[in-house]
Amino acid sequence: MTRRRKSPRRSRKKKSGVGRFIEGMGVLVLLLVVLTFGISIAARFLPGEGKAGAVESQIQASNVAPEPSDLSLEGGRPVVVVENGCGTPGLAREFSEEVRELDVIDYLDADRYDYEHTVIVANEAHQDEARAVLRQLTARYNVGRIDLSQEPSLLAPVKVILGRDLAEVWARRTSETR
Numbered sequence: 001m002t003r004r005r006k007s008p009r010r011s012r013k014k015k016s017g018v019g020r021f022i023e024g025m026g027v028l029v030l031l032l033v034v035l036t037f038g039i040s041i042a043a044r045f046l047p048g049e050g051k052a053g054a055v056e057s058q059i060q061a062s063n064v065a066p067e068p069s070d071l072s073l074e075g076g077r078p079v080v081v082v083e084n085g086c087g088t089p090g091l092a093r094e095f096s097e098e099v100r101e102l103d104v105i106d107y108l109d110a111d112r113y114d115y116e117h118t119v120i121v122a123n124e125a126h127q128d129e130a131r132a133v134l135r136q137l138t139a140r141y142n143v144g145r146i147d148l149s150q151e152p153s154l155l156a157p158v159k160v161i162l163g164r165d166l167a168e169v170w171a172r173r174t175s176e177t178r
Helices: 017-045 091-097 124-141 164-177
Strands: 060-063 077-085 102-108 119-122 145-148 158-162
Touching: 077 091, 077 124, 091 102, 091 119, 091 164, 119 124, 124 145, 124 158, 124 164
Parallel strands: 077 102, 077 158, 119 145
Antiparallel strands: 060 145, 119 158
């Protein structure tokens, strides 16, 4: 009987102390980055202190009259997402390009196209930004109203849903310039 030879095991090279230290530091840095990112996201979207009661999923309409003050905020221009809620092709893009007083980070279609009025949606924490946007829309186009929502927006603190009222003003302006 012949003996079978065992196949040589591949030996794992042991890491030196410096290699283990560098690997550990890399893991630690990655953990800190993930933790910091998680805390910043949580701080942005969790309700602030002093807001008691259950979070309502419905949008509460409140016609807030524009205040006659400066449009600028301490942090700069209001950050908004523009949604086309009236179905006029290209309106959200054209509006986003024209309105320089707002920091439009994205424009897209709304969930539906039957908005009669232009609506500014924000939660209570971003009322100042919503009012600044309302003042801008009222001064420039004589449209807009604020709807307060308890749900945080994932894209921007303020969402502007363009309605038929703005589409009509827009159509009159473009026909006058031709």
